[in-house]
Amino acid sequence: MNTQQIIDAIDLTDTVEELVEAKNFTGIVEAVTPLSTEQVTALLERLPIEQRAIVYRLLPKDNAIEVFERFSPALQRDLIQGLRDGEVATIFSDLDPDDRVWLLDELPAALAPRLLHGLSTKDRQLTSEVLGYPKGSVGRRMTPEYVSTRTDATVGEALQRVHAQLDDAETVYTLPVLDGSRHLIGVVSLRDLLRSASEVGISEIMQDVSAMTAYETAEAAARRCAELGFLALPIVDREDRLVGMLTIDDAARILEHEETEDAARQGGVEPLRRPYLATPVRSLVSSRIVWLLVLAIGATLTVQVLSVFEATLEQVTVLALFMPLMIGTGGNTGNQAATTVTRALALGDVRPKDVWKVLLRELGVGMSLGALLGLLGGVVTTVIYDPSVGLIIGLTLLAVCTMAATIGGIMPMIARALRADPAVFSNPFISTFVDAAGLIVYFMIAQAVLHL
Structure with missing residues (x-):
């Protein structure tokens, strides 16, 4: 996605606002449908809160979830306030556990129990695990949905686990290697699995790993992930047992948030947490x-x-x-x-x-x-x-x-x-x-x- 395409999408803002005012929903769909997810996100960020909710409702479900995930947590909160309870519950259940926690940190405290109650037992348990860590810690930004393997497993067995969990896991490119007590021993990349024979033992191809505890700051973990060039950084508890993975996209999101905050405060203002025109x-x-x-x-x-x-x-x-x-x-x-x-x-x-x-x-x-x-x-x-x-x-x-x-x-x-x-x-x-x-x-x- 190049800058010109984003500009082209932003140029549609006035047109979409006029269509919303005229309640021309067919025209809105025709204007928005050809746009990519990035273009739709850029367009919605510039619309007033009430109009943003109307246009968002007209997006196809899959596209709507992708757009929602690209919003900042503050924009997500604004949008939820303009949606119906049923729409909010659907969006919330489709998010990954760590993204749900990003959103819950922004929402009023009274709304969080209602949203959590609407989740399935599995999703509620995963989200509660992430919510249990202190605010600002990497434990609150990690994903508990990953694929792991054992030191005594073979490449073939590890690939079978990847295929079995492909739809549920947030990341499959880096597999943590665990012992019988879930202690982190090392990692193996999906690339190494695919180019190794199925009978090769995981212990033969795994690599040493640098991990961080779930209680360290999210910013420190994100910088470690970026500096080491990891696609995912293992996160462990105080006993070195694996509890989650910090993915590179979440690390980039954390760093962008922190650097925006620092730049604002060095200039003598509080960070906006929203795009300028949406504030x-x-x-x-x-x-x-x-x-x-x-x-x-x-x-x-x-x-x-x-x-x-x-x-x-x-x-x-x-x-x-x-x-x-x-x-x-x-x-x-x-x-x-x-x-x-x-x-x-x-x-x-x-x-x-x-x-x-x-x-x-x-x-x-x-x-x-x-x-x-x-x-x-x-x-x-x-x-x-x-x-x-x-x-x-x-x-x-x-x-x-x-x-x-x-x-x-x-x-x-x-x-x-x-x-x-x-x-x-x-x-x-x-x-x-x-x-x-x-x-x-x-x-x-x-x-x-x-x-x-």
Whole structure:
């Protein structure tokens, strides 16, 4: 599916909206039927909630389930609110257990028991197993529907199990190898099974495996799955017994969700969890207003600093001209460091215990940047004004860059150590703190140089 095909589907939005308004259901079917699943998903994401439910009802059942699975959990919740109970029960029963849990995490608590009650005994048991793990853990995102084999089995016996469970299993490309107590011993790929003779023992072709416990974070497991290039990552309990598999498509979905969340919070907003045009205006407002209030309160620190050094400004008014430079340079330097370290934490390049290494590196980076900017700023200011002002600007840029880079580098690591989201402690808070601290440094250097 290329970008142009998605654009073509989106271009139908106005046409479909007009057909819905006119209650021309035949026209809607004719417009939507030629579209692929990806195109239908892109189209529905742009429709208002009420119209989305109407168009969704007109989709063929198989296509409807595929489209529903492509929606974000928040969009799935919105759609369910516009469907009848019978339609909701059908959709819910057709989902995989891990996808049901994604949805249940979004739905009102009172609705979850009703949906679970409508499942078959087997489906309810599988879903309850996944629901039993803590929120945010990989146990809540794994699938319990997989095909396993035994160490004492043959290739032929393993392939028979694959054929027998082909319709029920969510993944068959990687088979975990278990002992008699369901402890994970290794894995064997479907490719290796197909190219081996049926009488060959599984123990002869299986490979060692890297597994994660069900209680570790979903993000950590998803990154491990992606880094190792696994089609499915085995998930075990605390006794190394296999309890599920994290598939690569679910890993990609988790990483997309986490990176979207981090990017939003680094920009001072809460993640939308829906496509932009499918997000109500009130949700856009609520995602931004809290951060704006927090930052506005933080900005009062800057006002307080200016009031303390008001007399200094009155004596040397030229200092006011360079305040935006100091504030901007410090904020940008801190944000650069915070963004770099937050990303390194997410990728596993650094860990909270590396805080001193990061501090020393960012201290060196900040001093180097400050020296270069300070030299340039000091020379230019000396030429335009006088040497004393140039010295103030040069020394302040050196100090502010060093301080901002160091603080920006260690704050995300402190946040991770406190089990908080590093993105929350990144750009917005660092900018506010560095603005106030930078001005204090600026005026203190000015007072020292000018003997005020």
